[in-house]
Amino acid sequence: MSGEFNAKHAKYALSRASVLFSHAIALMFAFASMCSIQLGAALSLSTTIKHSTVGITWLRLCFAAIALAAIARPPLHKYSRQHWGAAVALGSAAACMTLCFFEAVRRVPLGFAVAVSFLGPVAVATFGERRLRRLMWPVFAVAGVLLLARQDGMWVVSPVDLVFPIGSALGWVAHIVLKKRVGMMFEGPEGLSVSLIAAAVITGPFGILLSGGHLPVGQLVNAAYIAVLVPIVPYILKLIALRRMSASAFGVVMCTEPAIAAAIGCLVLAQPISRSQFVGTLCVVCACIGAVVGGIRAHSSPRGRV
Secondary structure, eight states: OHHHHHHHHHHHHHHHHHHHHHHHHHHHHHHHHHHHHHHHHHHHHHHHHHHOHHHHHHHHHHHHHHHHHHHHOOOGGGOOHHHHHHHHHHHHHHHHHHHHHHHHHHHSOHHHHHHHHTHHHHHHHHHTTTOGGGGHHHHHHHHHHHHHTEETTEESSOTGGGHHHHHHHHHHHHHHHHHHHHHHHSOTTHHHHHHHHHHHHHHHHHHHHHHTTOOOHHHHHHHHHHHIIIIIHHHHHHHHHHTTSOHHHHHHHHTTHHHHHHHHHHHHSOOOOOHHHHHHHHHHHHHHHHHHHHHHHHHHSHHHHO
16 A cells, blocks of 8 residues: 555656646746847847848848748638738738837847837736726836936937837737737638738838848848847747746746846846846836736636636
8 A cells, every 4th residue: 555655656746847847948948039039139239230120120021931931831822811911910010010129229228128119018918908907017117117218317218219119019019919810810820920921021122122132141141040039949939838838827927028138138238237227127027927917817707708
């Protein structure tokens, strides 16, 4: 009897250890995906200054669209007008979000650009539930952004510089809303693949015009490795992480991205972080987590399921 008990206990302990190891691997891949995104954004700074944001973004979208199409293999000839309309709308939102974000990184510190862009998802998660007490999270996030905007008693960004981070946040809002529709119309990653193709086509004329029809080898190489860092590698890492953890847990983990952006901005771009900016980053992260957790609780409650 004792031997049977010990065997069951050992089996349970082994199973428990396996689950914990799987969760740890999932967390590692989730953080790696965020690090890849922010590292790509940081490394893109010198490239966008040299070759223009539009040109690099267009080429990056082209490389990403080709790579994802090779993975998803979407049957382009079978889609209806409704499919293409939804994909083009999502691609337009993705193009706007990407262009504004990478232009914002040229003008403001990386941590600030990411913090402002995260106001979009916080707003969607908060106002979608229409609950007054949840308005504290956008207020908390805005307070954090204001702390990030000041250093040594001075503003580190001008009102003009705010245009592109806010544009990125609005693009993210549109992307979240449209992605739900595309997800219902397409199977698996096909919707994302087709929307990336649409985004590459939409930004194509502007990229070609600004490049004068001449694409140096250096520009192609730089755009290719940035496309690998953003979004090819993060997409693969997120898929792996989501197979080992729930979507809700993954959403909470992703809320730490503003802190990762601030750290990479400090380490890679030599953008120092003051104490008030550190507090501001924590405010944005906490606001994101609060909005996500509140949304999870609202949808899991009996009232949220009605």
